[in-house]
Amino acid sequence: MDCCTCNESDKSRQEYLAPLQTILDGYEGKEKDLIPILQESQEEYGYLAEEVLKEIASNLDLSFGQVYGVVTFYSQFHLEPRGENVIRICMGTACHVKGGDKILDKLKEELEIDDGETTDDLKFTLEAVACIGACGLAPVIMINDNTHGRLVPKDIPEILTQYE
Amino acid sequence: MGTVSIIIDGQQVEVEQEATLLEAASKLGIEIPTLCYHPDLTLHGSCRVCVVENEETGDLLASCVTPVTDGMKILTHTAKVRSARRINVELLLANHPNDCLGCDRNGTCELQDIAFDLGITEIRFAGEMKDYPVDDTGPALKKEPNKCILCGRCVRVCEEIQGVFALDFTDRGFQSVITTAFDHSHAEVNCANCGQCATVCPTGAITELRYREKVWQAIEDESKHVIVQTAPSIQSAIGEEFGLEPGTVATGKLAAALRRLGFDKVFSTDFAADLTIMEEGNEFIKKLKGDKELPHITSCCPGWVKFCEHNYHDLLDNLSTAKSPMSMFSSITKSYYAEKMGLDPEDIYTVAVMPCTAKKFEMEREELKENRVQSTDGVLTTRELARMIKEMGVDFVSLEEEEYDQMLGTSTGAATIFGATGGVTEAALRTVKEKITGEPLDRLDLGFEGINEETVKIGDRNIKVAIANGLANATEILEGVRAGKSEYDFIEIMACPMGCVGGGGQPLPTSTEIKCKRAEGLKSIDKSEAIRKSHENPEVKKLYNDYLGEPLSGYSHHLLHTDYQPRDRN
Numbered sequence: 045m046d047c048c049t050c051n052e053s054d055k056s057r058q059e060y061l062a063p064l065q066t067i068l069d070g071y072e073g074k075e076k077d078l079i080p081i082l083q084e085s086q087e088e089y090g091y092l093a094e095e096v097l098k099e100i101a102s103n104l105d106l107s108f109g110q111v112y113g114v115v116t117f118y119s120q121f122h123l124e125p126r127g128e129n130v131i132r133i134c135m136g137t138a139c140h141v142k143g144g145d146k147i148l149d150k151l152k153e154e155l156e157i158d159d160g161e162t163t164d165d166l167k168f169t170l171e172a173v174a175c176i177g178a179c180g181l182a183p184v185i186m187i188n189d190n191t192h193g194r195l196v197p198k199d200i201p202e203i204l205t206q207y208e
Numbered sequence: 209m210g211t212v213s214i215i216i217d218g219q220q221v222e223v224e225q226e227a228t229l230l231e232a233a234s235k236l237g238i239e240i241p242t243l244c245y246h247p248d249l250t251l252h253g254s255c256r257v258c259v260v261e262n263e264e265t266g267d268l269l270a271s272c273v274t275p276v277t278d279g280m281k282i283l284t285h286t287a288k289v290r291s292a293r294r295i296n297v298e299l300l301l302a303n304h305p306n307d308c309l310g311c312d313r314n315g316t317c318e319l320q321d322i323a324f325d326l327g328i329t330e331i332r333f334a335g336e337m338k339d340y341p342v343d344d345t346g347p348a349l350k351k352e353p354n355k356c357i358l359c360g361r362c363v364r365v366c367e368e369i370q371g372v373f374a375l376d377f378t379d380r381g382f383q384s385v386i387t388t389a390f391d392h393s394h395a396e397v398n399c400a401n402c403g404q405c406a407t408v409c410p411t412g413a414i415t416e417l418r419y420r421e422k423v424w425q426a427i428e429d430e431s432k433h434v435i436v437q438t439a440p441s442i443q444s445a446i447g448e449e450f451g452l453e454p455g456t457v458a459t460g461k462l463a464a465a466l467r468r469l470g471f472d473k474v475f476s477t478d479f480a481a482d483l484t485i486m487e488e489g490n491e492f493i494k495k496l497k498g499d500k501e502l503p504h505i506t507s508c509c510p511g512w513v514k515f516c517e518h519n520y521h522d523l524l525d526n527l528s529t530a531k532s533p534m535s536m537f538s539s540i541t542k543s544y545y546a547e548k549m550g551l552d553p554e555d556i557y558t559v560a561v562m563p564c565t566a567k568k569f570e571m572e573r574e575e576l577k578e579n580r581v582q583s584t585d586g587v588l589t590t591r592e593l594a595r596m597i598k599e600m601g602v603d604f605v606s607l608e609e610e611e612y613d614q615m616l617g618t619s620t621g622a623a624t625i626f627g628a629t630g631g632v633t634e635a636a637l638r639t640v641k642e643k644i645t646g647e648p649l650d651r652l653d654l655g656f657e658g659i660n661e662e663t664v665k666i667g668d669r670n671i672k673v674a675i676a677n678g679l680a681n682a683t684e685i686l687e688g689v690r691a692g693k694s695e696y697d698f699i700e701i702m703a704c705p706m707g708c709v710g711g712g713g714q715p716l717p718t719s720t721e722i723k724c725k726r727a728e729g730l731k732s733i734d735k736s737e738a739i740r741k742s743h744e745n746p747e748v749k750k751l752y753n754d755y756l757g758e759p760l761s762g763y764s765h766h767l768l769h770t771d772y773q774p775r776d777r778n
Contacts, residue, residue, distance in 0.1 A: 052521075094390055098778050107373030107398065108778035112389035116378040 063088050064096055068103045075104055078114060082121055091122040096195065127162045127169035129207045131187050136175030138182040143196075147183050148172060150197035154204060167208060212278040217285070225687040229260055238284050241293060241300035241322050241401055242409075243300075243410050244359035245272040248705070248720065249368055252360050256296045257322060259367065260284045268292050268621060284320075294326045300357050301328070302335030302437045304411075310357070311412040318410035318637040319648055322538060327341035340385060345393040346417040347572050348401035348565040348712075353385050355598045356413035358390015362405035369705060371680035372515065374399040386413075389778070398518045398778055400679060402511035403565030403589075416589050416713055423586045427470045433551055435614075436471040437537045438462060438561040440478050441627025441708035442590050444729030445563065446717040448593030448722070450604040455725030457733055460609025466561075467610065468602045476612045477560065478619025480537035481626045481635070483751070485742035486506060488530040488770050489639040490666030490759040492698060496644075496669070501526065503689060503696040506632050508532040510570035511712075513772060515522040515679050520686055521774040526699075529769040533626065534560045534567055535576050536768050540584035543767060544755045545616060559586045561593045563627070563711030566703065575770045589713025618747040621734035629677040630654035630709035633662075633700040637673075639743045641666045648741075656706050656727055659684060677710070 067084045071077040081100055086092055092115055101111040115121045133139075133148050153160060155168050162169040178184045181193025185203075192203050211222045216233050216723070223232045233240050244255040253273035260271045263281035268289065271282075291438065301323060308314050340353035358377070363386055366375045374397050378387050388397045406414045426434050431447055439735035447456040466474045492504045507513055507527040516523060530540065538560065542553040560567060562705045564587075570576065571584040588596070611617070622638055625631030634652045641649040645667045654660050658681040662673045676682040682701045703708040709726035710718065734740060742748065756764040 097389070099778055107376075108389040109373050109376040109397070113376035113378050117380050 057165055061099055062098055068100070073103055073105070074144065075106060078104055078106070079118075082111075082115060085190065086121060091125050093123075124177050125162060129187055130169045131172045132171050132176060132197060133185045134174075134176045134178070134183065135172045136179065136182075138179035139175075139184060145184040146197050147185065147195050147200065150200045151185075154200055155170060167206070195202040212276050214276050214278070214280040214282065216282045223276055225276070227489050228277050228534070229269065229274045229276060229280075229575065230258055232276050233260070235282055240271055241325060242282055243322065243357065244361065246361050246364070246408055247310065249364040249408070251359060255300070255357070257293055259289060259292050259296070261286050261289050279598075279703045280488075285715065287475050290326065294328060297323055297328060297333075298333055299324055299342050300637065301331050302333035303337050304357070305337070305354050306331065306653065309561055312415040312418070313412035313716075314442060317412060318717075324660075336382070336459045343393055343500070345395055346568065347395055348404075348417055348568040349399075349403060350407060350415050350417045351386065351387075351394070352413055352415075352648060354413075355411045356386055357411055358384055360386070361408040361410065362414055365404045365408045366451060369678050369680055370400065370402060370404055370703070371683045372398060372400055372402075375405065380477050380516075396751065400511040400518075400703055401566035401569040401712075402679070402687065403534075404704060406565065406712055407710075407714070407716060407718055414732045417568060418592060419568065419586045419588055421594070423559050423588060426559070427760065431555060432557045433472050433549075433555050434470070434559065435473045435475060435541050435545075436466050436559045436561060437475045437480070437534065438466070439534065439563055439708060440476075440481060440619075440624045440631075440730060441563045441711065441714070442593070443453055443559050443624075443733070444726045445505065445590050445709065445714050446594060446626070447604075449591070450597075452605065453725070455720040455727075455729035457729050458604075459733070460575075460611070461604055461607040464607040464610040465597045465602050465604055465767065468759070469596055469600055473501075473613045473616075474556035474610075475537070475541075475616040476619050476623075477533045477537050477562075478623035478626070478748060479616045479745065480533040480540065481623035482620055482742035482745040482748045483536050483540070483768065484530050484626075485532045485622060485632075485639050486748060486752070487536075487637050487764065489636050489643065489742070490529055491530060492636060492640055493643060494760070496671075498696070503694075505699045506636075506701060507664045507772075508626070508632060509566070509702045509704075509708075510564070511566040512682065512701045514566065514569065514775070515703065517772055517775045518777055519683075520690070522690065523686060524772045524774065526689075527772060529771060531576065531768055531770045532567075532570065534562065534584060535622075535770070536589075538585075539578065540616065540751070542583055544751060545739075547755075548615065554581075557585045558585050559584065559588060560716060561588050561590065561638045561716045562772045563590050563708040564704075565589060565712040567713075571769075575772070590711075591713060592716055594715065615747060618745055619737075620742055620745050622742045623742035623745070624733045624737065626728050627730045629656055629702050629709040630660060630675045630700065630729075631707065631730070633673055633675055633698060635742060636698070637664055637666070637671070638741045642741065643744065645760070656724060669696045673698045673700075675700045677707050679703050680706045 097111050101108045155163050157163055159172045183195050184193040210225045213222050219236050221232055239356040240258050243257045243484050244252045245554040251273045253270045258271045261283045263283050341579045343351040363375050393642050426432050443459040444455055444457050447458040448454050463474050495504050505526045538558045541558045546553045568587045571587050622635035638649045658678050660675040664671045672695050676684050676685050706723040
């Protein structure tokens with residue numbers, strides 16, 4: 045039962061949840077479908093909002109707490125909106141030795157966000173990761189599927205403009 | 209089912225094939241420490257405190273989850289085992305706050321006991337401390353995740369026994385924390401406030417939200433007339449806090465102790481339990497006559513009521529509208545009692561001693577407020593009351609027995625058995641049968657099982673009764689009702705295993721055996737009570753004659769009945 049008494053917000057809520065309903069309709073409403081549903085929903089919305097998770101829980105006859113437990117277990121799921129561009133900065137050994145931390149500092153400075161955060165304009169999300177397997181290019185970052193290697197801090201502003 | 213033979217510490221033992229090493233050792237009287245293990249819950253095997261050694265391979269095995277195999281040779285207390293246990297506990301202590309002196313579970317903490325038993329004298333490892341905020345927004349429970357050792361007992365009791373699923377493990381690795389969805393406070397989620405999580409928690413990570421300080425303040429406030437009522441199940445449980453055997457009936461000492469604390473009047477919720485039966489019994493009779501749809505479902509358990517509001521909106525109309533004994537009692541203190549005593553209801557402060565954490569939530573329910581004012585001002589659990597008695601320096605065991613005060617203090621056997629599963633049903637049917645047929649009800653002697661079904665003949669009608677304790681058991685019955693497959697007339701539901709004797713606010717440690725003894729204690733009172741039927745309680749009769757009129761009359765309906773609200777499932 046929906047306890048929202050405001051018709052206006054109820055309507056916009058329904059509109060917001062309409063794509064989710066289409067996703068849910070493609071499954072049988074069984075517990076085993078939870079992860080594919082979460083993946084598709086994240087694909088659709090960019091992240092997993094509280095009301096989306098609540099709806100998924102009700103549909104699969106699971107509790108909100110159980111669904112939240114699963115979502116927070118897997119690093120592939122996100123509870124906050126994500127940037128249009130995801131910057132992954134390598135913090136592995138080679139990148140560390142080659143000054144990866146200075147690149148991270150520069151990215152933080154340019155974007156005015158911390159590791160794991162997203163810019164207010166939803167353009168960029170910054171994530172420090174363990175290793176992206178391109179040690180020969182250290183220090184290295186990936187923006188979406190593109191690799192930018194052998195960086196020095198002053199390269200960063202120009203690289204970012206390519207994505208704005 | 210076959211048996212196997214194994215050797216533990218040189219002694220041979222025959223056990224069932226499915227048994228675990230822990231069960232086999234227990235059969236020999238060998239004690240193995242445990243933390244994440246709980247006899248009422250599924251096995252988890254996460255804490256590794258119960259490790260034992262395989263004599264042949266030297267392997268360390270978690271005894272709580274390792275099944276026996278024929279011919280196994282096990283050693284339970286070798287130097288290697290003791291050292292492993294100690295290190296495992298030391299690692300738990302490495303990021304534990306270790307502020308035992310200020311902890312509510314000081315003295316009843318299993319982690320503390322195990323550390324002592326294993327001979328841990330210093331905390332060698334300094335781990336990175338957790339830094340989660342305390343959630344004391346209530347209304348019933350307080351959560352301190354920094355004290356949590358991730359044994360998962362609370363998660364399992366909430367899922368397996370209660371079917372609520374409010375808590376779960378979230379995040380992973382060092383960030384793992386047991387919490388609600390989005391860390392919402394218990395007030396915002398589907399928690400029933402039953403407090404079973406608090407009773408199975410081995411540490412102080414989940415406790416009741418304390419009300420002691422506020423009650424002390426009220427007692428010390430000269431302008432307040434402070435009344436206390438004690439729920440039926442307190443009398444056979446509170447003795448445990450003072451070293452008495454579980455099930456010891458300590459009604460007289462309880463009344464005496466409450467006077468020593470400084471309460472102005474010492475009354476019994478049992479009185480109001482009789483009142484509940486008068487209202488609810490008559491409500492049921494009306495339903496039997498076709499006034500409203502059956503089954504009639506009891507509503508005195510606040511954990512169950514909230515669970516129903518979240519999960520069974522369609523059955524809310526079947527709930528008895530009679531307030532719980534606690535809330536009826538409190539309403540009477542601020543109306544009838546105030547009038548009789550010439551007191552301003554605003555000067556009356558009504559405290560309830562309950563076996564229950566959910567009563568702290570019930571106390572704050574909007575539906576139970578009169579002109580936006582709560583009728584119950586403070587709820588203490590059995591454990592909290594015991595702490596107050598100790599703080600006051602009262603030697604509980606040597607107290608001379610005293611009586612409850614007159615006017616709202618008399619109870620019957622029927623009221624007393626409210627405190628154990630099946631009690632409300634038996635009490636109600638005693639009055640209902642006599643009202644309808646004029647004949648007394650034979651003893652029902654219902655058992656303490658999780659689900660109990662009976663058929664009781666009243667006149668020419670067979671009344672089908674179902675009794676459930678533990679919310680997961682309740683679900684089983686209610687799904688049948690929802691599907692139209694059951695023919696029950698009367699359903700009693702108590703959220704806690706075995707009813708209030710197993711309540712979330714009762715003394716710790718607890719076990720099925722202890723709960724049984726508490727229930728037997730209540731039954732023994734019922735047997736010896738001169739008056740065993742609610743409708744014969746002289747103070748209740750007087751209340752109707754002088755003040756309320758008939759049960760279900762306009763005035764009693766206003767004062768003694770309530771309604772419910774549907775809530776989101778999650």
